[in-house]
Amino acid sequence: MFTIIKQIHNLLTKSRSKYDLQVVTWFCSQQKQIDLEKRRKEMMAKGLPKQKPIKGVKYIVLVSSGKGGVGKSTTSVNLATALKAIQPEKGVGLLDTDVFGPSIPLMMNLDDKPFLTKENLMEPLINYGVKCMSMGFLIEKGAPVIWRGLMVMQALEKLMRQVDWGEIDYLIVDTPPGTGDTHLSLVQNLPISGVILVTTPQSAALQVTKRGAIMFKKLNVPLIGIIENMSSVTCTSCSADIKIFGEGTSELATDLGCNILGSFPLSQEISFTTDKGVPIVIENSKSTDSTRYRAIAEKIIEFFKKRINYKL
Numbered sequence: 001m002f003t004i005i006k007q008i009h010n011l012l013t014k015s016r017s018k019y020d021l022q023v024v025t026w027f028c029s030q031q032k033q034i035d036l037e038k039r040r041k042e043m044m045a046k047g048l049p050k051q052k053p054i055k056g057v058k059y060i061v062l063v064s065s066g067k068g069g070v071g072k073s074t075t076s077v078n079l080a081t082a083l084k085a086i087q088p089e090k091g092v093g094l095l096d097t098d099v100f101g102p103s104i105p106l107m108m109n110l111d112d113k114p115f116l117t118k119e120n121l122m123e124p125l126i127n128y129g130v131k132c133m134s135m136g137f138l139i140e141k142g143a144p145v146i147w148r149g150l151m152v153m154q155a156l157e158k159l160m161r162q163v164d165w166g167e168i169d170y171l172i173v174d175t176p177p178g179t180g181d182t183h184l185s186l187v188q189n190l191p192i193s194g195v196i197l198v199t200t201p202q203s204a205a206l207q208v209t210k211r212g213a214i215m216f217k218k219l220n221v222p223l224i225g226i227i228e229n230m231s232s233v234t235c236t237s238c239s240a241d242i243k244i245f246g247e248g249t250s251e252l253a254t255d256l257g258c259n260i261l262g263s264f265p266l267s268q269e270i271s272f273t274t275d276k277g278v279p280i281v282i283e284n285s286k287s288t289d290s291t292r293y294r295a296i297a298e299k300i301i302e303f304f305k306k307r308i309n310y311k312l
């Protein structure tokens with residue numbers, strides 16, 4: 001089409017008036033714009049990554065929240081260890097996709113560098129029976145990551161594709177705060193089996209978590225449910241349960257049409273065990289909070305049992 005118009009333009013350039021020339025030049029530039037737009041769309045359609053499973057991995061579960069510091073990583077390590085404790089025969093993996101602030105090395109008490117296989121794939125580090133991979137294993141301890149978008153995407157690509165997971169039934173994916181490039185990249189590249197939203201009950205957290213949930217819904221990622229973290233604090237003198245952040249989580253669950261999988265109070269034991277690198281599920285398996293994490297892990301197992309025909 002553009003070639004024909006160019007020919008007309010050439011003809012007119014030779015024979016017509018200045019006015020005609022202006023009209024045709026304008027027309028050509030419009031057509032050029034349309035052609036460019038068409039090509040850009042074609043290229044974009046071609047360029048969109050196709051979802052490809054991770055070799056050996058059955059279910060990929062994202063742990064996400066729009067908000068930072070609400071307990072995504074704490075939840076991820078406890079769910080992964082709880083899944084392993086309930087089903088020791090199953091393979092459980094934990095992938096830390098928080099490139100700027102990886103928490104899994106500390107929380108799983110791992111700080112070696114991964115070995116490379118003959119195929120040049122990284123071998124996950126293992127603790128508490130859970131196979132782990134994190135950017136934190138690949139950079140110097142304490143070193144800041146000062147990368148731009150493209151480098152972050154390349155790092156993420158490495159974490160998604162260059163790990164020798166072996167046989168994994170549940171891969172828990174800890175995500176960074178927000179709903180940015182990392183989340184989009186994960187959803188576009190991997191067949192995500194479900195997402196768990198972690199939130200505190202205050203409006204500031206609930207609002208951004210809802211925004212994140214809507215994004216996942218639009219991208220057709222199944223919502224497994226919500227975990228309410230830091231829901232209350234127990235007064236040390238009178239044992240009263242104080243809802244310092246309010247009680248808005250059930251409204252969010254209703255809005256999203258999903259369940260609250262469990263609630264966790266602000267607990268010194270959760271915080272101390274997390275900092276120590278021993279998830280509470282391991283450190284004190286009989287505690288109330290460990291029982292709560294295990295109950296959620298059971299619900300995840302149940303979720304996938306019901307979706308036995310889920311296509312990877």
Ligand SMILES: Nc1ncnc2c1ncn2[C@@H]1O[C@H](COP(=O)(O)OP(=O)(O)OP(=O)(O)O)[C@@H](O)[C@H]1O
Nearest residue numbers: 068069070071072073074177265266267270271274
């Ligand atoms: N229920 C809880 N009771 C007490 N402390 C908690 C609880 N949940 C998490 N924490 C603590 O809160 C801090 C933040 O938790 P965590 O790192 O899991 O949040 P996050 O959402 O992953 O943060 P980020 O957005 O920075 O990745 C940690 O120090 C953790 O030990």
Ligand SMILES: [Mg+2]
Nearest residue numbers: 072073098103
């Ligand atoms: Mg985190």
